[in-house]
Amino acid sequence: MTDKQQSAAAAAFAERWRGRGYERGESQSFWIDLLSNVYGIDTPTNGFITFEDHQMVDSSNFIDGRIPSTKVLIEQKSLGKDLRKGIHQSDGSLLNPFQQARRYVVSLPVSEHPRWIVTCNFSEFLVYDMEQPNGEPEQILLENLGKEYYRLQFLVDAKNDHLRKEMEVSMQAGEIVGRIYEALLKQYDDNSTEALRWLNILCVRIVFCLYAEDAGIFSHDQFHDFLVTYEAKDLRRALRDLFEVLNTPKEQRSKYLQAELAAFPYTNGGLFAETIEIPQFTDELKQTLLQNASLDFDWSEISPTIFGAVFESTLNPETRRSGGMHYTSIENIHKVIDPLFLNDLRAELDEILDEKVEKQRVRKLDAYQDKLASLTFLDPACGSGNFLTETYLSLRRLENEAIRSKYHDQTMIGAFMNPIKVSIHQFYGIEINDFAVTVATTALWISEAQMMAETEKIVTFEDNFLPLKSYSNIHEGNALRTDWETVVPKSHLTYIIGNPPFVGANIMNDNQRADIRSIFGSKWKNIGEMDYVTGWYLKATQMMHGTDIRTALVSTNSISQGEQVANLWKPLFEEGVHIDFAHRTFRWDSEASLKAHVHCVIIGFSCTNDKHTMTIYDNAKEHKASNINAYLMDAPNVFVESKSKPLCRVPSIRKGNQPTDGGNLIIEAADLENFLACEPKSRKFIKRLIGSKEYINNKARYCLWLKEATPAELRQMPTVLNRIEGVRKMRESSSDEATRRLANYPHLFRETNNPETYIVVPSVSSERRRYVPMGFLTKDTIPTNLVLIIPDATLYHFGILESNVHMAWMRAVCGRLEMRYRYSKDVVYNNFPWPTPTEEQKEKIEQTAQAILDARALYPDSSLADLYDELTMPVELRKAHQENDRAVMAAYGFPIKTTTESQCVAELFKLYQELTNKKPITI
Structure with a gap:
């Protein structure tokens, strides 16, 4: 089925089901019709989709639909049912269809857990991506399915066989x-x-x-x-x-x-x-x-695309020593090249093929081939050439379609009439490894041979693959030290693509740091905090200036999070760069025996005034944006820079207490009883100790908090004195001068903040939690530097911080450890734009905040990790959070029923801009 035929089939399906839909009577007919007539599945009920799988949750339940091969779970409701609204369950809980579907997941084997949950009421589909379980759903309306049929393609597309x-x-x-x-x-x-x-x-x-x-x-x-x-x-x-x-x-x-x-x-x-x-x-x-x-x-x-990388990895001593191979899958390559240029080329060819007048069609196909042959590509970190190889293959496949239409499968078009115009000589690369250069060149030759064979199946022509044409477009060298115009002049270049090295700022070697310094120079701030990949962004920007060149690069997600956003993107935006499309954070898996899980983004950007439609991809979901800012959000171009004090009049936040003690002041739970037996007088100085892990998982750990201990008391505790001596020796032997100075106070932590009460904020929390679990603690618990604390905070502050509004802000601007949230005081908290509630609204937030604490207290044996797991979250706690969310949104004036998370963040960026009096960078 062609794209046009599928679009027509989807429109016809939408018309058939317009105004129809009863959950029990018509669900199966609806899905069978959709899968067979729109997505081409012959007899879907013959093993492709199952209906009403029996599951036990709190009572007897049925999963409305499951598609095992593509890991889809379907929860179907009748026409007119609100898919976002809670429905009373048999146990008294109030769950919307998505939450109801998630409860079914618990009873499934882990291998059968869905990647996608689809809730549907016949007129609307809400698609939840379980790689982003707390993200907002993608909405697809039945009435728009004729144009947007591709958005449900995941229902049938497992990996291509x-x-x-x-x-x-x-x-x-x-x-x-x-x-x-x-x-x-x-x-x-x-x-x-x-x-x-x-x-x-x-x-x-x-x-x-x-x-x-x-x-x-x-x-x-x-x-x-x-x-x-x-x-x-x-x-x-x-x-x-x-x-x-x-x-x-x-x-x-x-x-x-x-x-x-x-x-x-x-x-x-x-x-x-x-x-x-x-x-x-x-x-x-x-x-x-x-x-x-x-x-x-x-x-x-x-596949030369895959094999070139496998081959290079197999024979590269460095990767062999590491015990595995890392290369880019074809699927991920297309996340870069499809939105950059291939989708447009595909659409252009489809339009030409629809031309009914043959002479006109042939003329347009000739021009189309010339256009394909005029495109020039540079991968400035090409490795074994997989991006270049797959791009060449993709262009040649389009060209072969054009050739097939032009010559109607003729068997002979005459000697010397080679119909092929696309050439591997349109593809350039820079690679530091000499062997990878050889592999990339060979992979392109193999690609050329394969595609020539494909063309010969369409039309016979006289041309010999051998002898190979000399090919020296893959340049051996350090891309950050090379003038890219010596490889290909910018006047001849169309696109820059690639997957530069994944090396974070903290793990670069001396040569890589020197590379970064050499290209950023003295005018850039904080270059010591820039990841290695940022060098490619700057070099690409320099190459694009004054041209229509467009670039798309794969990067670790750190360049769109935390402090690095302002460090990199603010100067680039000021130089005229704008983001054309972006894939938000997703896991970049190697297609190798040793999986290399790296969390990445893909950013397409340019300096041209001819802006394309801006698109944000969130895994398989697609959103047309009016602007894409450096946080990869549809929001204004403002930059949340590190701030030492809160933007609004709220209590200050600070780090907990760093021990810097060599472990001598810390007592593990298993050792506490023996320690007290040896040193009973120490009991009054032993306090509970928490970092993020201990707080969230309710893990017992203790410390000697000797701030109030007198010298006489210390001398009566020889075991404690031995520990203090261990601290002194550790600090004196340190290479850090500040640590050596602390040797004068060996009985104390590096910091000694111990307020009467405070809100504790975990510095790191799982991305699977919708809310970062914060809470109130007293001076009887000592916070380490692995949590943040807010002394003098009230229930009102707690309610705002635990709301979906603050969590949306946090998810947008925080740094990440892999995918886990890294809550920063200087970026997340100090820049957060607080609301200006009425007294009535403030009182309501205090009430809903207390209700959250009360709901937690109902489960004293459960850790916060248990309580905030989306699968095990108690009904009372979920309700309390939902009420708190509504109260906070009302204080901001956000529409409670219609505001999505991305819209919420966009409004917060605008508010931040007003509060800081910062003008957005216009591009």
């Missing part, structure tokens, strides 16, 4: 290369840099020959049949002779060359040009090469 096969084949190829590599490494018996380089080049050449004989570049099994005639001891010489022949034009070869060698085509391209040392082969190595690598495996089916 063809893509999965390519991946499996490529991974198998990587395993074979690994075996060959290990065997050859033993034969080299030399770990020098030069020997390892020879080994890598040899492996690249062997793989190309294996691919060439399976893909029709060589004759079928030609490489195998040549090698099989030699004994293992002679293979070294045979390969050396073969490589020389492959690098020599036929007319320059010796006329006395043996027939098996003379039959090989001239390859060229520089792949076989260098003379390398080849080690002796063993019988085992010969068998691996001939049987496992050649006869038992079809190399023509590999």
